[in-house]
Amino acid sequence: MKAxxxxxxxxxxxxxxxxxxxxxxxxxxxxxxMFSRENLGxxxxxxxxxxRYPLNKALLKVSGQYPDLTxxxxxxxxDERGITELLKWNQLHRDRVIxxxxxxxxxxxxxxxxxxxxxxxxxxxxxxxxxxxxKRLQKIEGMNQKERLSYWLNQFNKCIKCYGCRDVCPxxxxxxxxxxxxxxxLTGKLPxxxxxxxxxxxxxxxxxxxxxxxxxxxxxxxxxVRTLYKKINEIVKEYFDYRxxxxxxxxxxxxLLGEVTLELxxxxx
Amino acid sequence: xxxxxxxxxxxxxxxxxxxxxxxxxGGADLAGVSRLQYPANTRTIRVMCTATISPHHILKAFxxxxxxxxxxxxxxxxxxxxxxxxxxxxxxAVLKELLRFTGFQEERLYLDWISSAEGVRFAEVIRxxxxxxxxxxxxxxxxxY
Numbered sequence: 001m002k003a004x005x006x007x008x009x010x011x012x013x014x015x016x017x018x019x020x021x022x023x024x025x026x027x028x029x030x031x032x033x034m035f036s037r038e039n040l041g042x043x044x045x046x047x048x049x050x051x052r053y054p055l056n057k058a059l060l061k062v063s064g065q066y067p068d069l070t071x072x073x074x075x076x077x078x079d080e081r082g083i084t085e086l087l088k089w090n091q092l093h094r095d096r097v098i099x100x101x102x103x104x105x106x107x108x109x110x111x112x113x114x115x116x117x118x119x120x121x122x123x124x125x126x127x128x129x130x131x132x133x134x135k136r137l138q139k140i141e142g143m144n145q146k147e148r149l150s151y152w153l154n155q156f157n158k159c160i161k162c163y164g165c166r167d168v169c170p171x172x173x174x175x176x177x178x179x180x181x182x183x184x185x186l187t188g189k190l191p192x193x194x195x196x197x198x199x200x201x202x203x204x205x206x207x208x209x210x211x212x213x214x215x216x217x218x219x220x221x222x223x224x225v226r227t228l229y230k231k232i233n234e235i236v237k238e239y240f241d242y243r244x245x246x247x248x249x250x251x252x253x254x255x256l257l258g259e260v261t262l263e264l265x266x267x268x269x
Numbered sequence: 270x271x272x273x274x275x276x277x278x279x280x281x282x283x284x285x286x287x288x289x290x291x292x293x294x295g296g297a298d299l300a301g302v303s304r305l306q307y308p309a310n311t312r313t314i315r316v317m318c319t320a321t322i323s324p325h326h327i328l329k330a331f332x333x334x335x336x337x338x339x340x341x342x343x344x345x346x347x348x349x350x351x352x353x354x355x356x357x358x359x360x361x362a363v364l365k366e367l368l369r370f371t372g373f374q375e376e377r378l379y380l381d382w383i384s385s386a387e388g389v390r391f392a393e394v395i396r397x398x399x400x401x402x403x404x405x406x407x408x409x410x411x412x413x414y
Contacts, residue, residue: 140370149372149409184325195410196328199367203324206363228371235366240359253359260345260355267362267380 003123004074005046007100011072012037017098020072021055021062023047032058048074048124050108054214056082056170063092075099077130078112078212080119081245082170085210088251091173103127112213113230116246136227137234156194158221165215165225166201171208178204198228205229206236207252210245239266282336282402286311286395287326288383289319291349293341295385300392307392308399311339318342320353324364327378334411337377337402341394344382354382373409377402 004022011017012035024033025047032053035043059073075083083099086092101122106129109117115130140148166172166179179185179201186193202225209229216226236242239262240253288294294315300307316322319342330338340361342354361380368375379398383391 143372145372145374147372148370152371178323178325181325184329193332195371195373196325196332199328199364199371200325202367203328203360203364231370232363232367235363239362239366254356254363260352260358262358262362264358264380264382267358267365269365 001046001048001124004048004100004102005043007123008035008046008072009040009043011098011100012040016070017072018066018069019062020074020100021058022072022074022100023049023051023053023055034058034062048102050105052076052212052214052217054168054170054212055079056086057168059097060086060091060170060173063096067093067096070096070098072098072100074102075119076102076104076212077114077116077118078210078245079170081116081210082212084245084248085171085208085252086173087248089173089208089255112211114211134227134230136224137230140227140231153194155223156198157191158223159191159194159197160221161190161192161197162220164218164220168214168218170212170214171205171210198223198225201225202228202232205232206254207240207242207244209233277406280403280407282310282399282407283334284311284337284339284399284402285330285335286313286339286341287316287319287322288313289342289349289353290315290317292343292347292385293383293391296341296383296387296391299385299388301388303388305388305392307395310399310402311395318348318350318353319357320348320350320355322357322360324360327361327364331373331377331408331410334408335377336405336408336411337379337398339394339398340378340380341383341391344384347382347384374405376405377408 008020020035022035023030025045030047030049030051032055055073056079059071063071080099083097087094101119103118103122103125109128113131113134117130118127185197209232211230211233213226233244236253242253288297319340327338342357345354348354365375365378381394
């Protein structure tokens with residue numbers, strides 16, 4: 001915590017950044033806050049903890065409004081993947097973002113089943129080993145087709161179409177959302193058209209989902225959407241040998257025309 | 270897994286076929302003018318390129334009760350827009366894996382390349398796919414919704 005405060009203070013005082021998006025303890029709760037040179041006195045209230053907020057989403061918003069300013073942001077392993085991906089999608093400017101890393105606790109890593117619960121560089125926390133294979137994925141993959149169908153239909157039909165998963169998602173930056181396209185998704189009907197609603201969103205997570213799990217935390221109906229997107233990441237890895245946000249090289253698999261590496265026999269198995 | 274689904278006697282599937290304007294639609298046309306016989310279960314939607322088919326369109330077709338969706342475009346390298354079908358194969362591959370994972374039988378979605386010279390092959394693809402979907406029985410979405 002102190003190391004984080006010192007780092008942010010240093011960055012601000014050396015004019016490396018104009019603001020830092022982090023968490024501030026307020027009324028006993030950590031909440032997103034913009035630390036700047038004007039409120040250096042509040043630095044004591046900067047916290048880290050295990051709570052997670054879509055700070056990247058806040059970063060997208062402010063950096064869009066103030067493109068000439070440089071912002072620091074607190075990043076976990078997932079947030080760092082997000083920044084790498086957002087840079088590729090031209091949503092952020094490389095010279096305008098300075099991430100300050102936090103390594104997640106092993107409890108949080110277990111809870112998330114995160115494969116890399118630490119950023120490339122961190123000032124707080126210790127490196128914990130990631131989880132290679134998600135148990136919740138294995139559980140569903142172990143079911144037969146009928147069980148999977150009824151499992152997912154039951155889950156999807158709990159949806160109240162609040163768009164919480166999309167609104168909290170730090171990777172959802174489109175200005176027009178196809179989930180609000182009335183030609184695709186009927187309006188005035190609950191639950192929404194399933195599986196179209198949820199699978200459309202899942203398809204959009206190809207090469208985008210950084211597995212932060214905020215969608216599932218935001219969901220008021222407890223739909224295990226994270227498991228679905230974990231599967232998407234696995235598909236992307238299997239088919240395109242691409243790990244979302246892992247490297248700044250290459251583009252997202254569906255973003256680039258590129259060369260085709262698939263055969264019809266890979267598709268129509 | 271699809272074998273488990275019981276075939277219903279007298280069941281005639283509804284199949285949506287997205288055909289690309291330059292190759293597969295030409296193939297369908299050739300099959301027609303050659304008077305080739307194939308089942309009439311397909312409803313054709315002509316698109317300029319298979320790359321214009323978003324996974325949403327495919328999902329929506331299933332949602333509206335299609336028992337099968339066929340996507341047919343030019344062979345790799347023959348695309349009128351150079352690389353349109355490169356996109357299609359990636360999208361369909363992902364979508365099929367996703368359908369498999371969520372238990373919606375992914376065999377109901379079929380991708381093939383049919384050139385405008387392959388009228389005979391077009392009829393054959395339609396025959397085979399119709400037969401396959403017929404054996405699989407009605408779509409779950411058709412019965413649940």
